[in-house]
Amino acid sequence: MTRQHITITVNGAPVSAVIEPRELLVHFLRDHAGMTGTHIGCDTSQCGACTVRMDGKTVKSCTVLAVQAQTQTHSVTTIEGLGTPKNMTPLQQAFTEMHGLQCGFCTPGMIFAAQALLDRVANPNEAQVREALHGNLCRCTGYKNIVDAVLLAASRANQTTNDASKPKENA
Numbered sequence: 001m002t003r004q005h006i007t008i009t010v011n012g013a014p015v016s017a018v019i020e021p022r023e024l025l026v027h028f029l030r031d032h033a034g035m036t037g038t039h040i041g042c043d044t045s046q047c048g049a050c051t052v053r054m055d056g057k058t059v060k061s062c063t064v065l066a067v068q069a070q071t072q073t074h075s076v077t078t079i080e081g082l083g084t085p086k087n088m089t090p091l092q093q094a095f096t097e098m099h100g101l102q103c104g105f106c107t108p109g110m111i112f113a114a115q116a117l118l119d120r121v122a123n124p125n126e127a128q129v130r131e132a133l134h135g136n137l138c139r140c141t142g143y144k145n146i147v148d149a150v151l152l153a154a155s156r157a158n159q160t161t162n163d164a165s166k167p168k169e170n171a
Contacts, residue, residue: 006070010035011081021067026050028066029078037079037108041137048109048136053077058116060109060135079108091115091153100149102140109136114150123158126151 007016008025010033017032029035029052041049043062050061054069054076061076069076083089088096091114101107110133117124117132124132129150130143138146 004067006067008033008066008069009072009075011077012075019066021065023066024062025052025054025064025066025069025076026061028069029061029076033078035078035080039105039108041105046135046137047106048113049106051109051112051136052079053112058112079111082111089115090156091118091150094149094153094156095146098145098149098152100141100146106136106138106140110138110146114146114153117150118154118157121154123154124150 003018003020005016005018006028007014008028009015010029015028015033017028019028019032026038026040029038030040038052038061039049040062041047045060045063048060051058052061053059054061054064055074083092089111091111095101095107095111100110113133113136114129117129121128126147129147133143133146133150
């Protein structure tokens with residue numbers, strides 16, 4: 001099979017490799033970009049462990065060919081491209097506080113699915129959170145702590161928004 005040279009912007013940096021055209025984005029991210037937080041689970045798009053953001057939209061990277069993610073107009077964000085242990089996103093912080101992760105295998109997909117929901121719905125209810133996480137499988141937590149973490153992150157974001165919109169008193 002003919003191999004081709006591609007470059008994909010991953011977490012803001014270009015990553016180049018020579019690949020077979022049939023290589024999936026999940027394999028490119030792990031094998032060429034070193035982004036092992038993107039997990040290979042089911043290879044059928046059922047588990048969500050390979051979830052990333054491409055051009056700001058949540059996608060399961062086992063369903064995208066790496067060649068589809070190349071070009072200067074596309075950008076891929078993996079879990080490593082979000083917060084760091086010392087500077088977590090509010091959602092990652094809530095997952096940590098609420099014990100919304102155990103083995104960590106499903107965590108990238110859960111974080112991306114939850115963030116996509118919070119980007120659309122400022123104050124989701126439990127049913128909306130559960131629906132948003134529907135395409136992600138977790139075998140450790142029973143989902144309760146994950147749902148609680150998403151609700152906590154939403155509550156904090158709403159509190160921050162409400163605090164910012166309140167008029168300031170003169171001192």
